[in-house]
Every structure is written in structure tokens, then in C-alpha cells.
Amino acid sequence: MLLYYLEMIGTAVFAATGVLAVKRQGLDVIGGLILGVVAALGGGTVRDMAIDAPVFWIRDFNYVWVAVVAALVAFFFKRPSLRHRPLLYLDAWGAALFAVVATDKVLALQLGAPVAVTMGVLTGIGGGLLRDILAGRPTLLMSREIYATPILLGCVLLVLLRHATPGLAYSGLAALAFIGGLRSCALYWSLQMPAWLTSREDAPRDAAE
Amino acid sequence: MLLYYLEMIGTAVFAATGVLAVKRQGLDVIGGLILGVVAALGGGTVRDMAIDAPVFWIRDFNYVWVAVVAALVAFFFKRPSLRHRPLLYLDAWGAALFAVVATDKVLALQLGAPVAVTMGVLTGIGGGLLRDILAGRPTLLMSREIYATPILLGCVLLVLLRHATPGLAYSGLAALAFIGGLRSCALYWSLQMPAWLTSREDAPRDAAE
Amino acid sequence: MLLYYLEMIGTAVFAATGVLAVKRQGLDVIGGLILGVVAALGGGTVRDMAIDAPVFWIRDFNYVWVAVVAALVAFFFKRPSLRHRPLLYLDAWGAALFAVVATDKVLALQLGAPVAVTMGVLTGIGGGLLRDILAGRPTLLMSREIYATPILLGCVLLVLLRHATPGLAYSGLAALAFIGGLRSCALYWSLQMPAWLTSREDAPRDAAE
Numbered sequence: 001m002l003l004y005y006l007e008m009i010g011t012a013v014f015a016a017t018g019v020l021a022v023k024r025q026g027l028d029v030i031g032g033l034i035l036g037v038v039a040a041l042g043g044g045t046v047r048d049m050a051i052d053a054p055v056f057w058i059r060d061f062n063y064v065w066v067a068v069v070a071a072l073v074a075f076f077f078k079r080p081s082l083r084h085r086p087l088l089y090l091d092a093w094g095a096a097l098f099a100v101v102a103t104d105k106v107l108a109l110q111l112g113a114p115v116a117v118t119m120g121v122l123t124g125i126g127g128g129l130l131r132d133i134l135a136g137r138p139t140l141l142m143s144r145e146i147y148a149t150p151i152l153l154g155c156v157l158l159v160l161l162r163h164a165t166p167g168l169a170y171s172g173l174a175a176l177a178f179i180g181g182l183r184s185c186a187l188y189w190s191l192q193m194p195a196w197l198t199s200r201e202d203a204p205r206d207a208a209e
Numbered sequence: 210m211l212l213y214y215l216e217m218i219g220t221a222v223f224a225a226t227g228v229l230a231v232k233r234q235g236l237d238v239i240g241g242l243i244l245g246v247v248a249a250l251g252g253g254t255v256r257d258m259a260i261d262a263p264v265f266w267i268r269d270f271n272y273v274w275v276a277v278v279a280a281l282v283a284f285f286f287k288r289p290s291l292r293h294r295p296l297l298y299l300d301a302w303g304a305a306l307f308a309v310v311a312t313d314k315v316l317a318l319q320l321g322a323p324v325a326v327t328m329g330v331l332t333g334i335g336g337g338l339l340r341d342i343l344a345g346r347p348t349l350l351m352s353r354e355i356y357a358t359p360i361l362l363g364c365v366l367l368v369l370l371r372h373a374t375p376g377l378a379y380s381g382l383a384a385l386a387f388i389g390g391l392r393s394c395a396l397y398w399s400l401q402m403p404a405w406l407t408s409r410e411d412a413p414r415d416a417a418e
Numbered sequence: 419m420l421l422y423y424l425e426m427i428g429t430a431v432f433a434a435t436g437v438l439a440v441k442r443q444g445l446d447v448i449g450g451l452i453l454g455v456v457a458a459l460g461g462g463t464v465r466d467m468a469i470d471a472p473v474f475w476i477r478d479f480n481y482v483w484v485a486v487v488a489a490l491v492a493f494f495f496k497r498p499s500l501r502h503r504p505l506l507y508l509d510a511w512g513a514a515l516f517a518v519v520a521t522d523k524v525l526a527l528q529l530g531a532p533v534a535v536t537m538g539v540l541t542g543i544g545g546g547l548l549r550d551i552l553a554g555r556p557t558l559l560m561s562r563e564i565y566a567t568p569i570l571l572g573c574v575l576l577v578l579l580r581h582a583t584p585g586l587a588y589s590g591l592a593a594l595a596f597i598g599g600l601r602s603c604a605l606y607w608s609l610q611m612p613a614w615l616t617s618r619e620d621a622p623r624d625a626a627e
Contacts, residue, residue, distance in 0.1 A: 022560075028611035030566045031559035034539075045468065050254065050264050055468050061532045075617065114270045121243075129343060134547060136556045138345045141240035142231075148239045193237035199284065259463065259473050323479045330452075338552060347554045350449035351440075357448045402446035408493065 007101060010094035011063050012070035014040035014127055017091040019074040022135040029075055035131050036071025037064060043126025047102055047119045051111060088187055092150075096179035099124035099151045100172050103158050113159040120155035121148065124179075144193055146186035154179035216310060219303035220272050221279035223249035223336055226300040228283040231344040238284055244340050245280025246273060252335025256311055256328045260320060297396055301359075305388035308333035308360045309381050312367050322368040329364035330357065333388075353402055355395035363388035425519060428512035429481050430488035432545055433458035435509040437492040440553040447493055453549050454489025455482060461544025465520055465537045469529060506605055514597035517542035517569045518590050521576050531577040538573035539566065542597075562611055564604035572597030 018039025019032045027035070041057050041064065048055045057063040103120035107113065125140065125148050132139040140147045154175045161171035185191065192198075227248025228241045236244070250266050250273065257264045266272040312329035316322065334349065334357050341348040349356045367384035370377065394400065401407075436457025437450045445453070459475050459482065466473045475481040521538035525531065543558065543566050550557040558565045576593035579586065603609065610616075 023617040025560060026562075026617055027560050028562060028567075028617075029615045030570060030611075031561075032617060034559055034566065049258050049467050051267065052261075052263065052470075054470065058469065058529055058533050061530060064532065064536065111267055112270060114273065115267050118273065133342055133551055134557050134559055136560055139343050141243055141343055142234060142236050142345055143240075144235075144237055148243065149237075152239060193239075197238045199232040199235055199237075199241065258467050260476065261470075261472065320476055321479060323482065324476050327482065342551055348552050350452055350552055351443060351445050351554055352449075353444075353446055357452065358446075361448060402448075406447045408441045408444055408446075408450065 003101070006097055008062065008066050010097045011040045011066045013087065013090045013094040014098075015067040015070035016074035017087045017094075018127070018131045019071045020077075020087060022131065022137070023075065025135065025137075027135075029072070032075040033068060033071050035134055036074065037067045038134060039127045039131035040067040040070070041127065042130035043098065043123040043128075044102065046126050046130075047106075047123045050122070051106060051109060051115075051119065053109070089184055092183035092187065093176075093180040095124045095128075095147075095151060096154065096176050096183070099155055099179060100158060100176050103155045103175075104162075104172060107159065107162060113163065116159055117152070117155040120158070121152050124148075124151040124155075144198060146191050146193060147183065149193070150179045150182035150186070153182070212310070215306055217271065217275050219306045220249045220275045222296065222299045222303040223307075224276040224279035225283035226296045226303075227336070227340045228280045229286075229296060231340065231346070232284065234344065234346075236344075238281070241284040242277060242280050244343055245283065246276045247343060248336045248340035249276040249279070250336065251339035252307065252332040252337075253311065255335050255339075256315075256332045259331070260315060260318060260324075260328065262318070298393055301392035301396065302385075302389040304333045304337075304356075304360060305363065305385050305392065308364055308388060309367060309385050312364045312384075313371075313381060316368065316371060322372065325368055326361070326364040329367070330361050333357075333360040333364075353407060355400050355402060356392065358402070359388045359391035359395070362391070421519070424515055426480065426484050428515045429458045429484045431505065431508045431512040432516075433485035433488035434492035435505045435512075436545070436549045437489045438495075438505060440549065440555070441493065443553065443555075445553075447490070450493040451486060451489050453552055454492065455485045456552060457545045457549035458485035458488070459545065460548035461516065461541040461546075462520065464544050464548075465524075465541045468540070469524060469527060469533075469537065471527070507602055510601035510605065511594075511598040513542045513546075513565075513569060514572065514594050514601070517573055517597060518576060518594050521573045521593075522580075522590060525577065525580060531581065534577055535570070535573040538576070539570050542566075542569040542573075562616060564609050564611060565601065567611070568597045568600035568604070571600070 015036040019036040021039075022035050023032065045055050045057070099120040102123035103116045106116040106119045111119075128147075129139050129141070157178055158171060158175035161168065161174060165171065224245040228245040230248075231244050232241065254264050254266070256262075308329040311332035312325045315325040315328045320328075337356075338348050338350070363384045366387055367380060370380035370383060374380065433454040437454040439457075440453050441450065463473050463475070517538040520541035521534045524534040524537040529537075546565075547557050547559070572593045575596055576589060579589035579592060583589065
């Protein structure tokens with residue numbers, strides 16, 4: 001099934017970007033391995049525990065194997081020049097895929113559209129948050145980068161499309177394209193949230209530095 | 210039902226104080242929104258996952274709506290002078306309410322008084338801990354402020370009262386007044402834990418600065 | 419039952435080392451108490467929530483009592499000279515015990531050997547990770563110390579032994595000795611991961627300092 005392979009690709013991308021993001025801080029292979037796996041599977045794990053569903057990687061350990069391999073490859077990958085840029089775009093589409101799949105998964109459980117959106121966002125950003133917390137880095141919530149916003153808007157768009165046209169198969173693709181595209185644009189043009197949507201910084205941004 | 214509305218007020222207060230606590234660090238509206246919602250609902254979420262109960266805001270999403278609105282209001286609220294003091298008192302009573310309600314909820318599940326106290330404390334401080342972790346701030350556990358202590362003592366008081374006088378309806382109010390009152394006094398007089406209850410600081414308090 | 423008492427000893431050791439590790443940062447007794455209990459019970463709690471088993475200390479609160487007493491003793495223990503070295507060896511054997519017991523527990527649930535290894539590692543290091551996160555300290559994942567590696571290898575060894583000789587009672591002891599022994603050697607000779615298993619530090623190790 002196509003979706004399954006796409007999920008595996010998303011898992012590998014998250015594990016790789018997770019390792020590359022912390023690699024410069026100088027850690028050993030086991031630490032990098034754990035952080036990469038957490039980045040790839042953490043969001044979905046918290047989601048499944050919250051909705052009291054069986055944790056997805058316990059039922060199908062292939063998710064973990066893919067994350068492990070990708071994390072190890074990224075750890076021993078020696079080209080710092082390639083560290084971020086290209087993978088960040090892949091990461092954007094991986095997050096989009098995870099968020100869309102999670103939103104549909106929760107919608108199918110009849111838990112309601114708002115819960116589905118919440119879980120979609122949690123799945124899209126949860127892994128990265130856990131990775132940053134374990135690595136002692138400021139989380140993306142404290143940065144001005146546009147990361148969570150497209151995911152939130154895209155999950156809202158998806159539930160609206162599902163509600164408006166239940167049968168439409170392309171709703172997921174539309175939300176996927178919206179999230180991945182918006183995030184890609186933010187990356188390409190280094191967009192930041194406008195000032196009026198950002199709190200004054202009348203204090204040193206200790207947590208964000 | 211009165212208790213329900215009180216819980217909603219407590220949720221709103223936690224979300225607002227959660228946002229105001231991190232606002233100075235300069236973050237965008239989505240980050241503030243997520244941190245406020247986590248501060249308001251995080252403790253109860255972990256509690257429900259630990260006792261394997263359905264997560265409360267999944268069954269009744271109004272908790273999330275209230276937290277979202279309160280977080281947004283607090284984020285765009287422009288009077289820094291009003292930032293902390295008054296809301297800290299409200300926060301104290303919100304934490305007291307959450308702890309008391311959680312303790313009674315777990316007592317009703319027949320999980321035992323010690324578990325009830327543990328979950329009461331977890332619910333009272335969990336949201337704030339998660340918010341500080343996500344915001345990269347030192348958690349209240351590392352500060353000398355008297356915050357967790359009244360909650361712990363109040364939850365113990367509540368289970369003792371429930372055990373001594375099962376029928377008494379005022380036990381909850383007594384514990385509520387004890388926690389909120391003690392915390393308010395600590396705030397008003399800027400009380401700190403006595404030295405003999407505090408570990409020597411023979412090393413820079415890196416984590417607490 | 420011997421195993422039960424060993425688990426209690428491991429719990430006490432984890433709570434004590436958890437408190438001693440953060441004591442220098444200067445915190446009050448309640449903060450130390452909570453951090454010690456989290457260090458002792460956090461890993462197993464996350465494990466039980468992930469495999470959807472009843473949280474072990476909710477069913478048997480003695481684990482918490484032991485952790486509370488050990489944390490308080492460690493907090494008021496006044497000999498800084500004795501702070502770390504000896505307890506670190508006990509800590510190594512406590513982690514080994516927790517990991518082995520958790521691996522066998524998950525194997526018994528028929529969740530598969532890879533899940534068992536994952537949960538064994540999670541149980542062995544989870545409490546320490548949560549403690550460091552709550553205390554605002556860099557987690558062991560960002561240090562060069564050899565801590566998670568013996569646990570991971572020992573859990574793999576255990577599932578291999580269980581698979582090869584299902585009836586053999588000594589498999590657990592072998593894995594226990596492997597993990598505790600390897601970690602003890604790493605402590606005694608201050609071993610670090612070899613450079614080729616460690617990522618370059620071409621940037622200040624902010625998170626790890």
C-alpha cells in the first residue's frame with residue numbers, strides 16, 4: 001500500500017533530520033540513535049497513548065527498524081555541508097504526511113474534528129519537541145520559524161474538506177500539499193511570523209538562544 | 210454544575226498564566242497558544258494516561274476551547290505591568306482546584322489514597338512543568354518558591370478528611386482553601402522554603418538561572 | 419520473593435542517586451523528593467503507559483514509599499564527599515536490574531523481542547532522562563559517558579539467550595552481570611565512547627555543557 005511506504009519514508013526522514021539537528025553538539029552513536037528514533041516516532045507514540053490506541057510501532061516494529069537505519073546513516077554521514085537545507089524540505093513533507101495521516105486516523109475513531117486537529121498537530125511536531133527537550137535545545141515553539149503554523153492550518157483544512165466532501169479522496173492530498181508547500185515556501189524565503197503575531201522581546205531570549 | 214464552571218475558570222487561568230510566563234522570551238502566537246494549552250491541560254492529561262482513564266479533554270473539548278481563547282487573549286494582552294502579580298494569585302487557586310478535583314477523581318476510582326495524592330500533585334503542577342520544559346525555562350522544582358508544597362500538603366489533608374468524615378461535603382472546600390490560602394500567603398510575603406529544607410548551593414545554580 | 423526485594427533496592431538506589439545528582443543545584447526538599455521519585459519510577463511508568471499495562475506503582479504503592487524514603491534520606495544526607503562515586507556503581511546495577519526485569523516483562527506479554535529490548539532500554543534510562551529534563555540538566559544522551567550502551571547490548575543479549583535456551587533460568591543473571599559489569603568498568607576506568615562512534619564537535623557543545 002502506497003501510504004505505508006510513504007509513512008516509512010517520512011519516518012526515515014524524521015530520524016535522519018533528528019540526528020543531523022543534534023549531531024553538531026557532539027554525542028555518541030547510541031545517543032544519536034535514541035534521539036533520531038524519538039524524533040521519528042515520539043509524536044505518534046504520545047498521540048496513541050493519549051487516544052488510548054495501541055502504540056503503532058509496537059504493532060509494527062518496521063517503523064523502528066527504518067528509524068534506526070536512517071538514524072545510523074545520518075550519524076555516520078560525513079558531509080556537514082549537506083547537513084540541513086535539503087533535508088529540511090523533506091522534513092516539511094514528512095511532517096505534513098504524519099499530520100494528515102494522524103488527523104484521518106483520529107477522524108476515523110469518531111473522536112471529533114477538534115481532537116483530530118489536535119492530534120494531527122501533536123503528531124507533526126511532537127517528535128521534534130521531544131528530541132529538542134532530550135537534547136537540551138530550545139524547542140521550535142520558542143523560535144520564530146514557521147513550522148507548527150502550516151501544520152495547524154493544514155489539519156483544520158483537512159477536517160473542513162472531510163466534512164464538506166466526505167467522499168473526496170483528494171482531501172488528504174490537498175492538506176498534504178498545503179502543509180508541505182507552505183512550509184517549503186517559509187524555508188525557501190526564510191519567512192518568519194509577522195511582528196504583530198509575535199510577542200515583544202523586552203527580555204533576553206535566553207530560552208531561544 | 211458549579212464545579213464544571215470552576216474547572217473552566219481554572220483552565221482559562223492556567224492557560225493565561227502559562228502564556229504570560231513565557232511571553233517575554235519572544236515567541237509567536239502559535240507557540241504561545243500551544244504552551245498555554247499545554248500549561249492548562251498537560252497535568253490532567255498525564256494523570257489520565259497514567260490511571261488509564263479517557264483523557265478528559267478528548268471527551269469534552271470545551272476544556273481546550275477555553276484554554277485556546279484564554280491563551281490568545283493573554284498573548285495579545287498588551288499591559289506588561291499587569292503581567293504577573295494578580296494572575297499568580299488566580300493561578301494559585303486554579304492549581305488548588307485542579308489538585309482537589311483530581312484527588313477526588315482518583316479516590317472515586319478506588320485506587321487508594323496515596324495514588325490520589327500523587328495524582329493530585331501531578332495534576333496541580335504537571336502542566337506548569339511541561340510548559341517550562343517546552344519553553345526551556347527552569348522548572349518550578351528548581352526554584353525556592355513555595356508552589357508544590359501547599360499542593361502536596363493539601364492533597365494529604367483532603368484524603369485524611371475524606372477518610373475521617375466520608376460524608377462531609379466541605380472537605381474539598383477545606384483542602385481548596387488550605388492550598389490556595391497557603392500559596393497566596395507565600396506569594397504575598399514572598400516566602401521561601403527555610404534553609405534547613407533546602408540543599409546547600411555549593412555550586413552555581415546553572416539550571417535555576 | 420527475591421526479585422521483588424531486589425527491585426525495591428533498585429528503586430531506592432535510583433531515588434537516592436536522582437536526588438544526589440541534582441542536590442548541588444540548590445533545591446528544596448519537595449523538589450528533591452519529586453525529582454528522586456521521578457528518577458526511580460519514571461522509566462517504568464512510561465513503559466507501562468506505552469504497552470498499555472497498569473502502571474506498576476499504582477498497583478503496588480510500596481515502590482513509591484521506598485522511593486520517597488530513599489529520596490528524603492539522600493536529600494538530608496550531609497556528606498558531599500560521598501556524593502557520587504559509590505552510588506554510581508549501585509546505580510549501574512539498579513539500571514541493569516530494571517532493564518532486565520522490564521525486558522522479561524515485555525517478552526512475557528508476547529510483544530516481540532525488539533519491543534522488549536526497546537522497553538528494557540526505556541526502563542533503564544527513562545527515569546534518569548526525565549529527572550535531568552525536569553532539573554534542566556543536559557541528559558545522559560548528550561554526554562560521552564557509557565551509560566545507555568551496556569543497557570542496550572545487555573537487553574539484546576537477554577532476548578538472544580531467551581530465544582536460544584527458553585528454559586535457562588540464568589539468562590537474566592547473565593544479562594544483569596553483563597550490563598552492571600560493563601557499566602562498572604566504564605565507571606572505574608572512566609571509559610568514553612571511541613572517537614569514531616562520536617560525532618565531530620565542530621560547534622560549541624552548548625547543550626552538553
